[in-house]
Each structure stands twice: as structure tokens, then as C-alpha cells.
Amino acid sequence: MVSRYFVRRREDAARGRIEISNERYLLIRAASLSLEFFNLVREILGAGREREADLFAQDLVYDLAHALGKTDARRFHAWSQARDPISRLACGPVHFAHTGWAEVEIDPRSLLVANPDYFMIYTHHGSFEAETWVEGGRRPELPVCIMNAGYSSGWCEESFGLPLVAVEIHCRARGDDACRFLMAPPRRIEERLQRHFPEVFQEGKASIRVPDFFVRQRLEEELRRSREDLERRVAERTAELIQLNQRLQEEIRARQQVEQEALQAARWEAVVHLAGGIAHDFNNLMGVVVGEASLLEASLPADSPVRAAVGRMREAGQVAANLTRQLIDFSRPALQKTAPLEPGGMENESRPPMAAAGIEAGSSAKAAPVAAGSGETILMVEDQAALRRMFEQMLSSCGYRVLSSGDPGEALRWLSDKEKAIALLLTDVVMPGMSGRDLAERALALRPGLKVLFMSGYPDDDETLCQGIKRGQAELLVKPFTPSQLSERLRHLLDS
Known part of the structure; x- marks a missing residue:
């Protein structure tokens, strides 16, 4: 299927067009995206900043290649109507070879599943980036197949529907026998490196480098989770404070009601006490009236x-x-x-x-x-x-x-x-x-x-x-x- 896609190729130099299956393509010299690009960045930053220039170029190239891999995979999956992750992945190495990146060999130790346990060990034979550096006569400190790593991780990320990052472990440009990569979710990449390539951490120097984009992504993800956790705790605490405030308001209202009732009771008691005192004194006065009237009545003649x-x-x-x-x-x-x-x-x-x-x-x-x-x-x-x-x-x-x-x-x-x-x-x-x-x-x-x-x-x-x-x-x-x-x-x- 992939080969059929690339067979449908037309070139029209007079119009400046190259089309493959009705998609327009560009022919770009490999060195311009690898060794020559790194040299250009070094020239821009100037002498004494070579390592800073190389790291900047690596991150920029990786991010660009990762985005290209995702969009190419999305377009090709739509054209091929591939549905399951393995079928989508299978198109990648063939597409990779037809476009001149490299020949891909997947290690049988790989676990190709659509969940965070995913990891893939693979080798790029004939990587255009490594060959460019070898032919240019420069031996770098770090692996140089940056676009290969970015493009392949972008393709697989689109195929399996989960974030992935690829790291080159061995590189022919540094004198290794092949260009070998490890791909895994960003949060699991170091764990997979420790398990499958422990020698990387035993050499006593930084022989590999996780692309800065995914380092930032992981940090941002951790920051996002921390922020969400903080927001959750703030929301819970706010809810508790709201409930406490509601209970406090209810207690205040209840206390105010009790105080009001007590005040009313005290006022009523004062009124009742006053009324009782007045009534008692008035009763004594009426006692004088009734008593004196009775005495006077008894002293008068019956017919008076x-x-x-x-x-x-x-x-x-x-x-x-x-x-x-x-x-x-x-x-x-x-x-x-x-x-x-x-x-x-x-x-x-x-x-x-x-x-x-x-x-x-x-x-x-x-x-x-x-x-x-x-x-x-x-x-x-x-x-x-x-x-x-x-x-x-x-x-x-x-x-x-x-x-x-x-x-x-x-x-x-x-x-x-x-x-x-x-x-x-x-x-x-x-x-x-x-x-x-x-x-x-x-x-x-x-x-x-x-x-x-x-x-x-x-x-x-x-x-x-x-x-x-x-x-x-x-x-x-x-x-x-x-x-x-x-x-x-x-x-x-x-x-x-």
C-alpha cells in the first residue's frame, strides 16, 4: 500500500512541482537539515557558544521533526484508511524509507501497546543525518540523528494516541556501529533507559540527551498536576470554610435569636414583676377600702x-x-x-x-x-x-x-x-x-x-x-x- 502511494509520482520541473499521490513534496539536501544547519546556528551565536548553539539547534530540529511526523502520519492514515495502531505504525518504516530518512529495524523486545507501558527499541540503518556528519568529517559529543528521532516519535504518537519521545542511544556519527533509538512516554523514558541501556548512566558523562521540548513538557505536566492538586485542595478547603461559615452564621443567628428571646423574656419578666408589685400594693389599698367600708357599714343603722x-x-x-x-x-x-x-x-x-x-x-x-x-x-x-x-x-x-x-x-x-x-x-x-x-x-x-x-x-x-x-x-x-x-x-x- 505504501509503495503504491509513492509509485504515483509526477515531476514537472517547468512548473517547479513534485507530486506524489496528488500531494506536493519538496526535495531538500540532507546536509542542510543536519550538519550545515548546526554550523549555521554556531555562526549566528558566535565563538565560545558552540555547545549552547548545538543544544538550541537540537531542540529546534527535534520539535520541527516531531510536528512533521505527526501531520504526515495523520494525512497518510486518512489516505490509507488504517484504523488500528499496529497497522498505522507498520506504514511508518516504509514511508520513512521511501522519503529517504533511513531504513528502520524494530527490536523484538519492544512493547507496542496503546497505554503508558509502550516502548520501542529500533535502529535506523543509513540515517541521512549520521552520514552527513561522517562525510563532513566531524565527530560530535552527542548523537546527531535528531530529525530521525523527532519524526519517528511524532508518527508513532499519532498512531497510538499517546505522547511519546525518542532518544538516540548509539549514533554512527560518534563511531557506534548503528544509530539505535529508544521511544517511550516522556514520564517513562528515563525508567526505560535505566532498564534497557544502563551503560548510558555508567559512563560518567552525559552521552545522551532527552529533547528539551519533552523535558519542558514533562515539567509542565507535573506543574499542571501540581496546580490541579492545589486547586482541588483549595476548592476542598474553600468548601470547608463555606460550610464552617454557614454553620457559624447559623450559630450566630441561633444565638441572636436566643439572646433576643432572652431579652424579650427579661423585658416581659420586668413588666410582669412591675405589674405584680403594683397589683400587690393596689390589693393592699383595696384591703383598706373593703375593710374600712365593712367597719363603717356595720356601725350604721340597718335602715340608713x-x-x-x-x-x-x-x-x-x-x-x-x-x-x-x-x-x-x-x-x-x-x-x-x-x-x-x-x-x-x-x-x-x-x-x-x-x-x-x-x-x-x-x-x-x-x-x-x-x-x-x-x-x-x-x-x-x-x-x-x-x-x-x-x-x-x-x-x-x-x-x-x-x-x-x-x-x-x-x-x-x-x-x-x-x-x-x-x-x-x-x-x-x-x-x-x-x-x-x-x-x-x-x-x-x-x-x-x-x-x-x-x-x-x-x-x-x-x-x-x-x-x-x-x-x-x-x-x-x-x-x-x-x-x-x-x-x-x-x-x-x-x-x-
Whole structure:
């Protein structure tokens, strides 16, 4: 097939054309592409730069020949319709011989496969480059069949579809018996040289040279892989940083949300605390209104029109007190359970509390008859002066003797005086300095048999305040209350 290609040759000197199978060819003197080209480059660079000139010429000639080999192979494969790599390669040596490069002999040790394991050992008999140097009388330091190596590696690279480089090992121009080459992928060329031509590395001098183009190509390939690896690692790290940033943003948003919720909760708690305090104080004021109205109502004749008006005032005060109590219940946090009182000789048990007495919502009860006392002494502790004066009046009107104080410490001093006959402690729960619960605990330590009646605006205080106290010894009376309700609860405790 290759011979048939070259048989179809026409020369037309008058037109300056040489055609082979309709392809135009040129006849070029072999020496002009070899020895004479090297001499020309030396002349251009000047004296003292001979080695630099030779290396430059080698690289330039190799690159040019490699490109020619690839393009010639591509055109010839299309013409011959050769498909598989071996068939394409087989056309190469014949084409090589017909075009006057050399006669090719392939070493049987070669491995001709279309993968990186490829390598070929081959000999060029009658290389035009070596003969040019021999005939010119110059013996070079390095092999000179540069175009042969470049063209054959370009042809095989196109045939097998993988990058290849060829290195001349032995060269007739240097006095060797033949021009012998090794071809392999650029990354494997040194490995193949070590395996098949170890003597090259044992001579102690550079006897061969891998074309600079493929050295650069290998370095560029390694640089490209390094760059790709760096880009991959940068991309991975960037992705990690993006994920970390996303998690950080989520954590920041979550923290901001928690902080916002905490701030809102704190504001709400402050509002609730303020509302609770206002409601507690207002409840005490309503206690004065309801209590004083009840006392006034009881002192007026039954048919007095003023009494009816006072009754309506009391009822309105009771409704207002119920509304205030709802606000107190809403605003008050859950009570912390306190340890049960354990005065000496008392029963340490929890008991079902007595129903907390007070005004029910919507109640319109009239002032009931007051249960008279029997002259017992009541120790009453209330820090609010207006309430304290009203409670004094209520207790006196019910027939009790009254010891009144706004200071829990003073009350304890009176309790410490054994000569004072005190039948019952009537105390507010919320007081500055000492709570009613603490006062009761200390009072019971001084007088274990003392009865205790707590006064509070919080109905739920009953179970907590009375926990651990002997059954029937302590109860809770919810503010506000009427004189009759106070009297009934006192009488119940004192008689139990």
C-alpha cells in the first residue's frame, strides 16, 4: 500500500512541482537539515557558544521533526484508511524509507501497546543525518540523528494516541556501529533507559540527551498536576470554610435569636414583676377600702341610706380586689417550696390546707355579724400602716386585745417575753427584712403552741406557708377580707 502511494509520482520541473499521490513534496539536501544547519546556528551565536548553539539547534530540529511526523502520519492514515495502531505504525518504516530518512529495524523486545507501558527499541540503518556528519568529517559529543528521532516519535504518537519521545542511544556519527533509538512516554523514558541501556548512566558523562521540548513538557505536566492538586485542595478547603461559615452564621443567628428571646423574656419578666408589685400594693389599698367600708357599714343603722351606699362601695371594692387578684395570679412566678417548719414537739407532716378565706369573684355578700372574741391577745404584724390601723380596729371591734407592730423583729421580742399572754400570731406574708413564713418559724420555736394566721394576697400560698405545721395550728386568710371573715377565721383557729 505504501509503495503504491509513492509509485504515483509526477515531476514537472517547468512548473517547479513534485507530486506524489496528488500531494506536493519538496526535495531538500540532507546536509542542510543536519550538519550545515548546526554550523549555521554556531555562526549566528558566535565563538565560545558552540555547545549552547548545538543544544538550541537540537531542540529546534527535534520539535520541527516531531510536528512533521505527526501531520504526515495523520494525512497518510486518512489516505490509507488504517484504523488500528499496529497497522498505522507498520506504514511508518516504509514511508520513512521511501522519503529517504533511513531504513528502520524494530527490536523484538519492544512493547507496542496503546497505554503508558509502550516502548520501542529500533535502529535506523543509513540515517541521512549520521552520514552527513561522517562525510563532513566531524565527530560530535552527542548523537546527531535528531530529525530521525523527532519524526519517528511524532508518527508513532499519532498512531497510538499517546505522547511519546525518542532518544538516540548509539549514533554512527560518534563511531557506534548503528544509530539505535529508544521511544517511550516522556514520564517513562528515563525508567526505560535505566532498564534497557544502563551503560548510558555508567559512563560518567552525559552521552545522551532527552529533547528539551519533552523535558519542558514533562515539567509542565507535573506543574499542571501540581496546580490541579492545589486547586482541588483549595476548592476542598474553600468548601470547608463555606460550610464552617454557614454553620457559624447559623450559630450566630441561633444565638441572636436566643439572646433576643432572652431579652424579650427579661423585658416581659420586668413588666410582669412591675405589674405584680403594683397589683400587690393596689390589693393592699383595696384591703383598706373593703375593710374600712365593712367597719363603717356595720356601725350604721340597718335602715340608713348611707349604710346602703357604703355597702355598694364595699361590694365595688370586693370586685376590684378580685380583678387585682387575677393580675397577681398571672404575674406571680411559681413558688419555691421551702423546708417544712419543725418546731420542737410539732408534727412534721404535710396536711391538706384549709380553704383560703377571701372574697370570691362577683360576691355581693353583705356585712355578716362579727363573731365576738373572748379577750384573747392577738399579735398582729403588718408593715403597711393603713392596713395595720384598720386591722387594729377590726380586732378591737371583734373583742380581742391587740399587740400591733410593723416590725417582725419587735414582734419576736414580744414573743420572747413569757409574761405576755399571746394566743395567736396574725402576720402579713410579704414584708421587708423578714417574711411572714420566717417570722412564724421563729415564733413557733419560741412558743410551740402558738396559733398562726397568715394574711396574703396570694391564695396559693396556703399549702406552702402551712406545710409541716401541726394540723389546725396555722391557716391562710386571703386579702382583702371583711371583719366578719377575719373574726370567723380567728375564732376557728383559737377554738380548734
